[in-house]
Amino acid sequence: MAEGDVAVKDKIAQLNQARSLVLQDSQFYPDILKGILPVIVAPSSVIELRRWGSEFLAETFSSPLLAAQKKQELALTCLGPLITLLGELETGILKNVIQCSSSIYPLIFRYICHNKAETAIWQQMVAIKSKILSMLDTGVEGVRLACIKFVQRIILVQTPGASDPRLVDKSEVSLTIVPLNHPILNIHALEAEAHGLLDRLLNVFQDGKLDAPVITAILNSLPALVKSRAAISNKILNVLMAYNPIAIAAKSMVFKERFIARSLEKTLRTVLIHLARASSQSPHATKIQQQIQRLAQAKAEFSIEVSKSNKRVLSGAEVDSVKRTKYARNDESEYTPTPPPPTIQVQPSNGTTYKTLFTITGDQALSNFDVSQLPLDMAAQITLATMFSVNQEALEASVAVVRQRLSSLVIAASKIPPPRPPQASQIDDDDDDYTPAGGDDTVSQAPVTGAGGTLYPDDSDDSYEVTDLVPTTARSKAAGMDLVKMPDLSPAQVQEACEGTLDRMFETITTLERPPKKERAGLTRLASISWDKDSWITVLSRLSTRGLSGIDAEIQAQATESRMHYETLSSQIRLKLYLYIMGDFRTRMDAAVSWLNEEWYNDKLQAMAVKENSGRVALEPQYAKWMTKVMDGIFTYLETTDRNIFLRFLSELPAIPAPVLGNIRGLCLDPERSNLGFLAFQYLCMLKPPVRKDVLDIVEELWHNHNDVKTAARKLLVKFRPHVVGLPAKEPATTGAS
Numbered sequence: 001m002a003e004g005d006v007a008v009k010d011k012i013a014q015l016n017q018a019r020s021l022v023l024q025d026s027q028f029y030p031d032i033l034k035g036i037l038p039v040i041v042a043p044s045s046v047i048e049l050r051r052w053g054s055e056f057l058a059e060t061f062s063s064p065l066l067a068a069q070k071k072q073e074l075a076l077t078c079l080g081p082l083i084t085l086l087g088e089l090e091t092g093i094l095k096n097v098i099q100c101s102s103s104i105y106p107l108i109f110r111y112i113c114h115n116k117a118e119t120a121i122w123q124q125m126v127a128i129k130s131k132i133l134s135m136l137d138t139g140v141e142g143v144r145l146a147c148i149k150f151v152q153r154i155i156l157v158q159t160p161g162a163s164d165p166r167l168v169d170k171s172e173v174s175l176t177i178v179p180l181n182h183p184i185l186n187i188h189a190l191e192a193e194a195h196g197l198l199d200r201l202l203n204v205f206q207d208g209k210l211d212a213p214v215i216t217a218i219l220n221s222l223p224a225l226v227k228s229r230a231a232i233s234n235k236i237l238n239v240l241m242a243y244n245p246i247a248i249a250a251k252s253m254v255f256k257e258r259f260i261a262r263s264l265e266k267t268l269r270t271v272l273i274h275l276a277r278a279s280s281q282s283p284h285a286t287k288i289q290q291q292i293q294r295l296a297q298a299k300a301e302f303s304i305e306v307s308k309s310n311k312r313v314l315s316g317a318e319v320d321s322v323k324r325t326k327y328a329r330n331d332e333s334e335y336t337p338t339p340p341p342p343t344i345q346v347q348p349s350n351g352t353t354y355k356t357l358f359t360i361t362g363d364q365a366l367s368n369f370d371v372s373q374l375p376l377d378m379a380a381q382i383t384l385a386t387m388f389s390v391n392q393e394a395l396e397a398s399v400a401v402v403r404q405r406l407s408s409l410v411i412a413a414s415k416i417p418p419p420r421p422p423q424a425s426q427i428d429d430d431d432d433d434y435t436p437a438g439g440d441d442t443v444s445q446a447p448v449t450g451a452g453g454t455l456y457p458d459d460s461d462d463s464y465e466v467t468d469l470v471p472t473t474a475r476s477k478a479a480g481m482d483l484v485k486m487p488d489l490s491p492a493q494v495q496e497a498c499e500g501t502l503d504r505m506f507e508t509i510t511t512l513e514r515p516p517k518k519e520r521a522g523l524t525r526l527a528s529i530s531w532d533k534d535s536w537i538t539v540l541s542r543l544s545t546r547g548l549s550g551i552d553a554e555i556q557a558q559a560t561e562s563r564m565h566y567e568t569l570s571s572q573i574r575l576k577l578y579l580y581i582m583g584d585f586r587t588r589m590d591a592a593v594s595w596l597n598e599e600w601y602n603d604k605l606q607a608m609a610v611k612e613n614s615g616r617v618a619l620e621p622q623y624a625k626w627m628t629k630v631m632d633g634i635f636t637y638l639e640t641t642d643r644n645i646f647l648r649f650l651s652e653l654p655a656i657p658a659p660v661l662g663n664i665r666g667l668c669l670d671p672e673r674s675n676l677g678f679l680a681f682q683y684l685c686m687l688k689p690p691v692r693k694d695v696l697d698i699v700e701e702l703w704h705n706h707n708d709v710k711t712a713a714r715k716l717l718v719k720f721r722p723h724v725v726g727l728p729a730k731e732p733a734t735t736g737a738s
Contacts, residue, residue, distance in 0.1 A: 029074065061107075098143065144214060154194060155194045205243040226275055232641075242587065245264040696721055
């Protein structure tokens with residue numbers, strides 16, 4: 001053993017003794033920490049010492065034995081060594097350093113809040129933060145997982161805590177403790193950074209990838225944010241309740257991804273159950289329970305699918321055959337083609353059916369399996385998986401076998417004359433017991449005629465016999481056949497069928513992934529290009545406005561004659577759209593905009609039609625009615641954090657009805673949402689001239705009658721109605737060259 005190795009082992013043994021000492025008495029932490037810091041960051045220090053030092057730092061600041069005040073004092077001395085250790089390349093050292101940084105970040109933040117002149121200390125902490133964040137996406141897996149914990153700690157620190165003094169934990173570090181005029185800590189910049197980091201974490205649930213370690217780490221870090229930070233809890237819960245790893249894996253045929261999805265689903269369900277118990281009284285509790293039930297149902301269906309499509313017990317002979325094939329392929333340099341399937345001799349007789357024509361396998365049990373018992377989705381997935389994995393030579397051989405059988409049947413059938421119906425003289429008119437050939441008292445099924453010939457039903461197994469494949473052009477003309485007309489549905493039956501159809505359509509919409517952001521083509525865009533969520537919403541919106549007016553009028557007339565209550569199909573669709581948007585208005589605001597714009601456009605078309613044709617009955621305008629209803633629904637849950645969503649919603653609406661302005665007035669009088677209300681009024685005054693007068697009338701009334709919002713109202717009046725507040729009117733701006 002080299003002399004250097006012996007010296008390193010001796011030093012580590014001494015350091016371990018020091019560690020044992022501090023574990024027994026935490027008062028020795030400061031002395032030992034100050035003694036080892038120069039050793040582990042020295043240029044001549046070996047990697048074993050640096051690894052031990054990084055572990056000791058992580059243990060020190062996560063130890064419950066050390067008081068918070070003492071940790072803060074020690075953290076100030078560790079910033080420089082941490083910056084040095086972040087330059088290491090070993091995963092273990094970096095993980096320990098990042099864990100230590102996660103522990104000291106709140107300590108340094110609190111220290112800077114009370115020491116406004118310590119710019120150098122904060123710059124060192126910012127350097128550590130920047131270095132760690134740069135490894136969030138580019139580091140190795142273990143380092144990335146440690147970075148996720150650091151990001152969670154940043155979000156906790158750089159977002160506001162509880163606003164109620166009775167609920168404030170004095171030991172908690174958040175933006176709430178930062179003085180408003182702090183020269184170093186910019187509250188708005190820090191909060192914006194925290195929201196940006198949160199979006200980076202939540203994007204992993206929307207990119208369609210199944211990165212199990214990263215997703216699991218993020219899932220485990222979110223409950224603390226939801227429970228302690230009300231400002232961001234809604235955003236997190238909305239993302240979690242829209243995430244379903246089973247739906248992502250269902251599109252893949254890779255077994256590994258399916259296995260990962262089941263593991264992620266279990267973790268996600270555990271997190272949601274924990275959040276449901278912790279927030280049983282919150283408005284999200286019901287939605288969380290519904291999402292847990294949806295996940296459980298999706299997992300059950302997914303398990304059935306996997307067990308039926310991916311698993312098949314092999315017999316001993318098959319296992320040996322598979323093993324021999326595997327070893328043979330390892331020994332041979334070239335691939336040995338799969339032998340063609342066994343040829344089944346099929347003779348053209350009454351027993352020849354489609355099943356025997358297309359059956360390739362020699363396995364009797366498999367050939368008797370009833371495929372019609374499988375769900376349609378499962379059958380489609382099995383078919384696609386088979387088409388992707390089938391060997392090309394085996395497929396061509398199977399097609400050749402079926403083609404040969406079909407040719408033989410055509411040749412044989414051409415030599416057999418078609419059966420002739422019995423002559424009239426052969427049938428006794430008085431014989432009431434006569435039945436057609438086959439001996440069944442029921443009416444025989446009609447033959448199916450196609451381009452290749454005629455198929456007659458086989459009474460034995462409900463399939464069609466291939467008795468004659470001679471082209472029908474060579475046969476005599478068949479007797480005419482009238483299709484039975486289906487009875488008309490009553491208005492109640494129509495309404496029930498429409499309800500079921502709409503339910504299935506909205507179930508489809510909710511399962512679709514959120515489409516990528518794209519430019520809108522306006523009201524002239526095609527409704528169904530890709531059949532994503534936007535396409536379905538567009539189709540439903542146009543059905544509720546321009547698509548069902550004629551049908552509704554016809555069914556309404558029938559219902560009136562029968563004195564029956566009938567809710568129009570368009571009204572049903574509108575109600576379903578409204579309920580769908582209210583289910584999660586923050587993420588479905590685009591659907592609301594698309595639908596309401598269609599309603600406004602349809603109202604304009606109806607008004608033009610009535611103007612051109614004075615005898616036409618004017619329909620009730622729908623835009624203002626449903627726009628007001630949507631606003632009434634979202635105003636109850638609107639928060640100050642929804643500022644961008646709400647203003648964008650107002651900007652994309654073609655008109656603002658008077659009741660909506662009344663709702664915004666209510667926001668202005670709400671102490672917690674007053675800023676949002678006046679911000680909306682300011683936006684409408686600047687960018688919606690048709691409603692400017694109505695808005696300013698409301699603001700003027702608020703200025704006169706409500707002292708608590710007088711300051712906010714005055715700002716708007718100074719700009720648009722200065723004479724109300726005693727200021728001279730502004731002269732209009734002149735245009736032209738000076």
